[in-house]
Amino acid sequence: MRMEEQHGADVAPVVVMRGITKEFPGVIANQDARFDLREGEVHALVGENGAGKSTLMKILFGLYTPDAGSITVGGSIVRIESPQTAIDLGIGMVHQHFMLIPSLTVAENISLGMEQKRGPFYDLDAAIEHARQLSTTYGLRVDPSARIRDISVGERQRVEILKALGRGVRVLILDEPTAVLTPQEADELFHVLWGLVRQGMSIVLITHKLREVMNNSDRVTVMRAGQYVGTVDTAATSTEELARMMVGRDILLRVEKGAAQPGAVVLQAVSVTTDDDQGLPAVRGVSFEVRAGEIYGIAGVEGNGQSELLEALTGLRKTSGGSILLNGVHIERASARRRRELGMAHIPEDRLVYGSSESSSIADNAVIGYHYHPPLARRFWLATSRRARWALDLIRRFDIRGARPEAPIGSLSGGNIQKLILAREMSREPTLLVAAQPTRGVDIGAIEFFHRKLIEYRDAGAAILLVSAELSEVLALADRIGVMFDGRIVAEFAGEEATEQELGLAMLGVGDARRASA
Amino acid sequence: MKSKPMIVLVILCLLLAACGSGGAATPGGATTAAPIAASPTVEATMAASAPVITDGTVGAGASPTGEAVEKLRIAMFVNGALGDKSFWDSANAGVRRANTELGAEVRVVEGGFDVSSWEPALRRLAQADYDIILVGTFQMPDIVNSVAPDFPDKKFILFDATVDQSNVANISYAQNEGSFLAGVLAGCVANSDLPNVSGDKTVGVVGGEDVAVINDFVVGYEQGAQYVDPEMQVLKAYVGTGAPAYNDPAKAKELATAQFSDGASIVFQVAGGSGLGVIDAAKEQNRYAIGVDSNQNGEAPGVVLSSMLKRVDNSVFDLIQMEATGSLRTGKTYLYGIQNDGVGLAEDKYYDQHVPQECKDQVDRAKQDIASKKVRVKSGFK
């Protein structure tokens, strides 16, 4: 059921995007995506992280050029090649990370790139006056002569908005504007945004916070996996419906699997806590265990602490509390190397950041973690010929087409890189395989291959911890499922009992999730 | 992948080498230097007086000849760069004078500051068609010792340093004699009725560092001051050690200020770039100072009463002129002191104007005493 353009055929759209496709190396960010924006509306664009909503808006703002598709602004088809073109067309964007110069004043930042001159000199007074005028016209309070580094995040955001308004934009895109704001600041922001809408401005709000959407938008467009799902009137929808649209109801990939034969506990996490890169608590006391011969899935909307939990489990991030046991051995302080030696393998969630070194050869990539062990090395010496054979063996067994050991891994497609990572991590027969987003950006055929491999591996007696933002994947593979929300496992389900609706609600922290076992 | 940059570089190298050997096959390898606007009509003039050779004999003065002498070809290797307004520019003035006055063909090569490039550059200069090669500074003896023996038919002049080579003529400067004059001036000024003297029988000297070459100045200065008045007290201070000692005016100013407040009427600076601090202190304390190396009298007229000069230009010109007249002797050291204008005080208009006549007379007497060996100035080197 697709809901689109049920209302308002009378209001002319200011922006129409059709058939937008954008591919990054190894990842399709947008596929045949569409988007309409009417004059004088707040239009929320929602979807999980990686659903392609930011990419779509960056295309509209001229930061990316689409591989295919058309954009119509004000009735005529346009090519938006740069942010300058977008601004000339009246489209402005406030990014998640502000693009302000901390050492300059508010007024200087606002007038940056369109400085008023008095003779050959920069006219500071005119800039301050300009900023003051904008500030009063649109009701955004700022002190024009304050330096950016001295003002709060909320004020900086107002400066960003003024910067766009000062360039005469009529369409304002805000990328996750409330992510950095306190609830009070967020309320104030929406107050301002509605004021702008009353003056005829159109606003695109990129977010994944559904409560925010329900209270502060006219219409909602939902994206999933780079594709358009639908557009609905906010008044005619509900958080639950939006959640369902976001999380997806695709036909589940059926995986043939028998019942799990759980054995001894392999991984045990007890009240694990850890902080994110900013030093804020990201995992707030997570406990669970994974047994031999089972797949434990962790579901959750991205950004709820799963990444940090995985890094803590695999030794890439320090824990701030709790303990982790691998086959009964405390490993919370062990190095990543020690954890590998104790039988842990890890498919990281980002194959290009952690999983591979793009400029290095396939052979170099195929041996990491085991490169210092026989048969790949003897004492300090690399066994170069054995290494090449080893890489070739992995290439053959996992059917990585077009791969030569000496070629840089960056020459492979994303799916094939992922295959090599899987091959590498399974090659030493670990007792625990931590697999994060193992099939992200991988084509359908390869997904099945991955799923089959994971099941086979489980049946061979390994413990597998699967973390995926793809609910269908967790449902298809996991024997038990824990749902993470806000740094905690808020619910745990037996794999066969869980329904997508229940999981989805638990993932979004809405509704009363049934707590199965603790 | 990784072998490619190497292959590229190999090819580039081969290319160069190929061109290089091709170039070498062409005859007339070394380019000869074009002469600098020689003016052969200018007559050779006689040196003011013949320099003293350290073995005791006096070098024969150039005989005044009316006709242009055989055209000399001279090269000077500057281990550094021109434009220092001091040592090298002075040496350069000397060779330029040889060009205008003797009609010599002159070539000056700046060797830059890459120490290891000096030797090959000097060697190449020696291979070229020059009669005399001039080299200077105490940084060069090792290199001259290595290069000169390989070119026995070439003559070298090494100034402000000495080596023992049969084809090298050395020039050394009696800075102790010049400093003696500075000491005489200082001692006389301290006892004079100039408005800003302290009244104490005290003078000062600020040296760069406590090493032989600086002490050569200090010892001469002290002797000169006490030659005027045996009761004269000489305050001594050193800025520090190493190169920074010659580039720390603040420290030098502090030291000089201390000396002034201890009663010194005048302070002699022997501290290179730090010396400007001494002049500053003298200005602030309303006392007097004596400059060094180049003429610093104009830095603070009436405050800097004179400067002790090292006449590199005169000495270099002299030796070239000797070669022109066939009297240059290699394997010797020519000492430039007071009697042959190698060192002396800067007696310019500021000196004339601000130094009491009585002191000018004393300085002149001291010059004669040194020249007539009535006074033997001590050296800091022993």
Added chain:
Amino acid sequence: MRQRGLVAEVIPPVLSLVAALALSGLIIAALGSSPLPVYKALLLSPFESLATFSEVLVRMVPLLLSGLAVAVAFRCGVFNLGVEGQLYLGAFAAAWVGFALVGPGIVLIPAALLFGALVGAVYAFLPGVLRAYSGASEIVTTIMLNYVAINLTTYLVTGPFRAPNAATADSEPIAATAHLARFLPESRAHVGLFIALSLAVGLYILLYQTTIGYELRMTGANPRFAEYGGISVRRTVLIAMLLSGVLAGLLGAIEVLGVQYRFRSGFSPGYGFDGITVALLARVEPLAIPFAAFLFAVLRAGASIAAVDTEVSREVVDVLQAIIILFVTAEGLWSFVRRRHVVAAGQRG
């Protein structure tokens, strides 16, 4: 990956060279001289005789070692801009062994080389530790430590270790037994060249045939990947800095034992920084570095000859040399940056 033909690989640097020559020719012509003699002196004269060619070999040694020192750190993603300071300390250490101890060359030379290498390594270790444990940018710390090292060695030879009666800030000469053998008649070319060449091969073997080299390369290519693979990035960074310091220290030691025969304050005309250019020109590949160093040495030797042979002033020759190096290196720099950029983009991706 698309394979560029060899011709396509060779053409850009050759074009760079031609462009550089054309531009410098214009400058010389504008100054009223003929560019041809300058070209000849700069590029061809170094090959005209065994004597001039051996000077190229002499100059090549420090450039080669500096290139290796910079490269080993680069390969680990560390920027050792402190090679200059490390080589000064290494040179002093080696000179100290040479003038303070007596003995046959077979003892003295290895002792001086090892001591120089050790001191260089210790001095590089310091910024390495700061980088690994406190995250202090090694770019800043290594540069600052250069001044400390240069001034410290100057102090040592103006103060405690000054040669008696020396007019300059030099140490005493080293024992004659500690001189590195010279292998060409009537030239300064010394066996340090072979030491340096074998170190280039050694670095190649280390990088590509040993586990440490592997860890070093992976850390440089993608530190997060290395960390993930159980490589201690801290430890690897420290090793890279130590190796870089060893090479820098050896550079100083070999210059003292092979050319200077004593420690002279201020003897290096910036070898530590030339190494950066050499390493980039060689695309940070150990086996290409000798060739890059050779090219550089030709230009250096040529500049010295041009200063003597031609009337063009020293500054102009320096400018020409800089233009040629800039043009030829820019090509290599560009590929290096491009590679880095791809990696960085991947990390963001």
